[in-house]
Amino acid sequence: MQEDLIGKINKARMPRHIAIIMDGNGRWAEEQGQDRLYGHYHGVESVRIIVEGCAELGVEYLTLYAFSTENWDRPQKEVEGLMLLFVDTIRKEVPILNKNNIRLRVIGDLSLLPKDAHKELHEALEMTSQNTGLNLILALSYSSRWELVNAVKHIALDVEKGTLQAANVNQQTLEQYLATSEFPDPELMIRTSGEYRISNFLLYQLAYAELYFTNTRWPDFRKENLVEAILDFQGRNRRFGKTDKQIEEETALL
Ligand code: IPE
Numbered sequence: 001m002q003e004d005l006i007g008k009i010n011k012a013r014m015p016r017h018i019a020i021i022m023d024g025n026g027r028w029a030e031e032q033g034q035d036r037l038y039g040h041y042h043g044v045e046s047v048r049i050i051v052e053g054c055a056e057l058g059v060e061y062l063t064l065y066a067f068s069t070e071n072w073d074r075p076q077k078e079v080e081g082l083m084l085l086f087v088d089t090i091r092k093e094v095p096i097l098n099k100n101n102i103r104l105r106v107i108g109d110l111s112l113l114p115k116d117a118h119k120e121l122h123e124a125l126e127m128t129s130q131n132t133g134l135n136l137i138l139a140l141s142y143s144s145r146w147e148l149v150n151a152v153k154h155i156a157l158d159v160e161k162g163t164l165q166a167a168n169v170n171q172q173t174l175e176q177y178l179a180t181s182e183f184p185d186p187e188l189m190i191r192t193s194g195e196y197r198i199s200n201f202l203l204y205q206l207a208y209a210e211l212y213f214t215n216t217r218w219p220d221f222r223k224e225n226l227v228e229a230i231l232d233f234q235g236r237n238r239r240f241g242k243t244d245k246q247i248e249e250e251t252a253l254l
């Protein structure tokens with residue numbers, strides 16, 4: 001990859017957390033007259049490259065949308081193929097994650113996963129739990145609506161138990177009940193393959209994220225595409241509801 005492109009990155013303005021909707025595997029395969037699963041297999045190579053790229057660039061959190069709650073409704077053959085791919089990939093990648101000091105995390109309704117995928121995942125979480133570098137968060141069997149309903153249900157249960165006062169529920173409370181309670185909100189959300197939607201991904205957490213859409217299909221997404229997204233992010237004016245002048249004054253004070 002061209003070092004001059006990386007050289008343009010402002011290290012002081014790196015996003016701490018990048019979230020990616022890895023879309024377009026199926027279309028990528030079909031365009032080559034191949035089965036959709038062929039695209040998913042090639043998508044794993046992009047995952048490897050982007051995880052490594054984020055670790056090198058000093059990103060602290062990378063959330064990858066790997067499988068949504070709604071994806072369970074895909075044809076059985078595709079779902080089974082994807083589950084086998086997850087188990088196989090996680091098994092193979094753990095030594096590499098450990099070598100690169102990457103900690104695996106997961107968000108989603110894991111109760112829906114087949115037993116072997118569940119077991120493999122828990123072992124991988126445990127085996128990488130001491131790593132202190134990049135947090136690689138897999139959104140697996142995840143949807144934002146599932147997460148929000150789950151959070152509301154647990155808040156209600158705690159109020160019923162008396163361990164939480166309803167009048168004290170605020171944004172922080174809700175955040176503590178979300179699957180992402182241990183992670184900061186993503187500053188940059190990338191979606192590949194030309195679709196301009198969020199598809200039930202981190203609806204609460206993306207409130208102030210910068211959104212970046214590219215036509216590149218996920219199996220073609222490489223480090224230079226990641227760097228382009230980061231450079232685009234760094235050129236944006238983030239105001240959080242304030243005026244430009246206020247933001248300028250705040251930055252001058254730093
Ligand atoms: C994203 O690629 C991967 C998953 C949803 C598992 P798709 O499988 O959605 O590919 P397209 O969007 O059909 O091309």
Ligand code: IPE
Nearest residue numbers: 021022023065066067068199
């Ligand atoms: C979103 O992609 C989910 C993942 C990338 C895992 P989809 O392909 O499922 O989303 P839609 O159906 O195009 O909205």
Ligand code: MG
Nearest residue numbers: 023024025026
């Ligand atoms: Mg898709």
